[in-house]
Amino acid sequence: MPTPAWPPARSWIANYDRSWFSDDLTAGLTVGVMLIPQGMAYALLAGLPPIYGLYAATLPLLIYAVLGTSRQLAVGPVAMDSLLTATGVGALAVVGTEQYLQLAILLALLVGAIQLLAGVLRLGFLVDLLSRPIISGFTSAAALIIGLSQLQHLLGVDLGRSSYVHEILYAALTRLTDINPITLAIGVAGMLLLIGVKRWMPAVPGPLVVVVLAIAAVYFGGLYAAGVAIVGEVPAGLPSLGFPPMVVDDIRALLPTALTIALIGFMEGIAVAKAVNARHPEYTVVPNRELVAIGASNIGSSLVSGFPVAGGFSRTAVNDQAGAATGLAAIISAGVIVLTLLFLTPLFYYLPQAVLASIIMVAVFKLIDWREAVRLWRVDRSDFWMLAATFLATLILGVQTGIAAGVALSISVHVYRSMRPHLAVLGRIEGTHTYRNVCRFPEALEQPGTLILRFDAPLYFGNMSFFEAQLESLLAERQRELHTIVLNAEGMASIDSSAMYGLRRFVTDQRSHGVTVRLAGVIGPVRDAMKKAGLYEDVGRENFFLDVDQAVHNHSRTGYALQSNVP
């Protein structure tokens, strides 16, 4: 799979097959119709008027269609980014004010600039720092927070804008008597309908059906007079083009949120894009180009007064299943939104907010991944605790601190493990040239006078003193006369200058006690580093062997011990 041309759209435009069009059209229309209620719902989640969710579903889709390396990824407003926008901007401005709006639009610009820069600097690999347990714990907690944040719309009660689960639940409990029963009925009916349609009529766009029915019910039933909160006036027409005012203090204050969204948004998109790519070998998703594409899309979102966007799970799945072959599907989806903005906005006047809340709640609650937690509890206790810690940190300390704590924790555990790696004493399995851990293979026998060790890790400053301490205690245990120590270095992926200093000292120490240290199976890059540092001379060229068996018998069966140095 060669890396495609740039911009990636060139390759599908040049080879566009007419037979693809009907599929692209179907997929584009389906996703476009899904985007109308979802966009409005996520805008509400982000603390913005619903219309801004439609703005964010126009230009970003077109930009991604041209620059994106995935042909099915559906870009636009997503739940996680909207929640992060709400918590990040909510800390700086009051919901409903012009300042809040401007900050949310500025945030999209910052997120885009960060992603674009990261793509150019080829920093896409940073997303690998998010391990599966961390993603799972964070997603479950965020889904819980997002779902509960919609409770107020479902109950028809103002519960404040906390993003802490206990505060939301406490507020709900103290205001049980203020619940608007008609609002609650609409919300619950919406949720049941969404779940039912999804299960029994998967081809039907559930959110659209629910929206149409609810508008009809409110309008014809006159429910707005009964206190059901409705969307109200939605301005018609396309957004004006232009960036928000860029104030240095605002940028500095938004930066932590922007960094988090840039990472999380990219992570969600790249994960879906890769999953879908597995079924479409005709193109290749390139992470750093995806960063550039989603970065440019976010800048585009800011230009049309939108908030941060990303490639979303559910719409991408629908787009792919509906047969989208190229980015043309996304262009058609954007067309649906543009037509809606131009002609259909008056229809949403009577849309109850409770229905938008039910759409969000149904979408996010299925992201709560308790199965993974149960599986990890059985399979990998350490990864389970990582998941649990991230989940709790996100709930208790907030979404941004939660994900940061998760990443810090998983890197710390990884570094700690590399500081205390596995070390095995090897013995020969009789009748073979194979050497294995004597603690696991009772048939593996230690060779008299020779201690054979395998250190399973790159040797570096962090584990050198552990390595020395382990060696010392192994040598102390073996009171008998040793004349040779064989280090199986096959598992030693790299060596740094601190470790070479320690290794040199160890070899010299042992030599002064009359013990020869031999190195077996040192891999190429480590041989190069050792040669450069003069360790070949300190250890003695004659003490390097191709494998353990040759080192034990001090002979080189094939004469490869020393030449083996072709770069």
Next chain:
Amino acid sequence: MPTPAWPPARSWIANYDRSWFSDDLTAGLTVGVMLIPQGMAYALLAGLPPIYGLYAATLPLLIYAVLGTSRQLAVGPVAMDSLLTATGVGALAVVGTEQYLQLAILLALLVGAIQLLAGVLRLGFLVDLLSRPIISGFTSAAALIIGLSQLQHLLGVDLGRSSYVHEILYAALTRLTDINPITLAIGVAGMLLLIGVKRWMPAVPGPLVVVVLAIAAVYFGGLYAAGVAIVGEVPAGLPSLGFPPMVVDDIRALLPTALTIALIGFMEGIAVAKAVNARHPEYTVVPNRELVAIGASNIGSSLVSGFPVAGGFSRTAVNDQAGAATGLAAIISAGVIVLTLLFLTPLFYYLPQAVLASIIMVAVFKLIDWREAVRLWRVDRSDFWMLAATFLATLILGVQTGIAAGVALSISVHVYRSMRPHLAVLGRIEGTHTYRNVCRFPEALEQPGTLILRFDAPLYFGNMSFFEAQLESLLAERQRELHTIVLNAEGMASIDSSAMYGLRRFVTDQRSHGVTVRLAGVIGPVRDAMKKAGLYEDVGRENFFLDVDQAVHNHSRTGYALQSNVP
């Protein structure tokens, strides 16, 4: 070497050999005599009156003698801790005030509490995070800062209390005309004498000679009248016992400095203790016990109005060379200081500060380790840049930020390397059962239809997607028909749940393309993890082999492929 009894002093008290006494006495007296000028000089460096350096050289030595696992380590005021005290406390209070004094004493208590707690929690391994290049770069920069901070005492000019090299040099340049020539002459003469004595009369305690000569010169020459700054009144008697007032805000403000000193002080001490221990097999230095011992010593220092202490390089070397056999030497050194405090303080009235400055400068300038920088430039460019970055960060951003930046940088580089490890395609060396990297061994030939790979790293969330991408491009290169992929897993020290998820997907994908994936030489702990996660079933039990050769030929020469599971 069994772990010694607790407290460690029990083992040498119980077995004390009378023949050791004369050596302990000589060493104790020598170090005690060195401590008088050094303690006073380092107090001056820390921004405190000289007498506090003597206080810090009493109780801490006795506590370490009882609790320390090294029998030669000389604890007391050291240059690095004193500098860190000066910058940390200097940011919160004005030198010479009662508040400054109280904060410095409180700092010793905090450092001690942190070290004690870290020792009890067995966090001694954290010191391994300081790689050799980081220590070298930091030490050189700190030595430069310490040395230059004494320039004002050497010139007899007030240059302010900056710890930034450029500010000190600028201040010195603007005040060249104010230099006191007699002060400068005393300082330079002191430095030359110290260097000369060290070189030609190594048995003579240079600092004491210089101090005595300088006091005589000032007193008999009447130089104090010529504007030479002298130590002045030094109060006689022992310090009163008691802890400084503990104000929560002060503790919070001092915490970063305390953490830095706790780590750096411990690091310096443990490095010297281990180096000396190599020549004394009769006892064992135990890092976590050392943390407890030095922590208790710092608490003791605070109790007698001292500032933070540590095990120092130079005095430990002298102690060991003078023949110290047990902690009794340190007790004798403390006795020398106590006698000095009781009876000799009036003698120091005429001691010129320039002489104390010359003692510090000669001591620290030899810590500037440009040889290591030159060596690393040749041998390991990446470690050279690490050293250079830490050196510059320490000079430009300050000592605390410098060491923190160095540690963060070295961990980042380590993590980045583990995210992008070495991957080799293996071929068989004809006539052997040995397989080696085909890029390095031209005689190693790939086997038809089989791709043999070696991934030199623990497989974890950080490198799983890199591993998958590398595999994909290797498979894409080989357009010919593959039927088998052999993964040599000997270098795979561990595997986490994210990596197992990816590996399972890879194996399933390949199977659907008719390619069998076999794993060779999977080490015990990884086998255990795979079995627990059900990966044995996904990969197929029949696809695990003892080594590459058996996997290539799909036969188990010894039948160990599957049993091998004794814990």
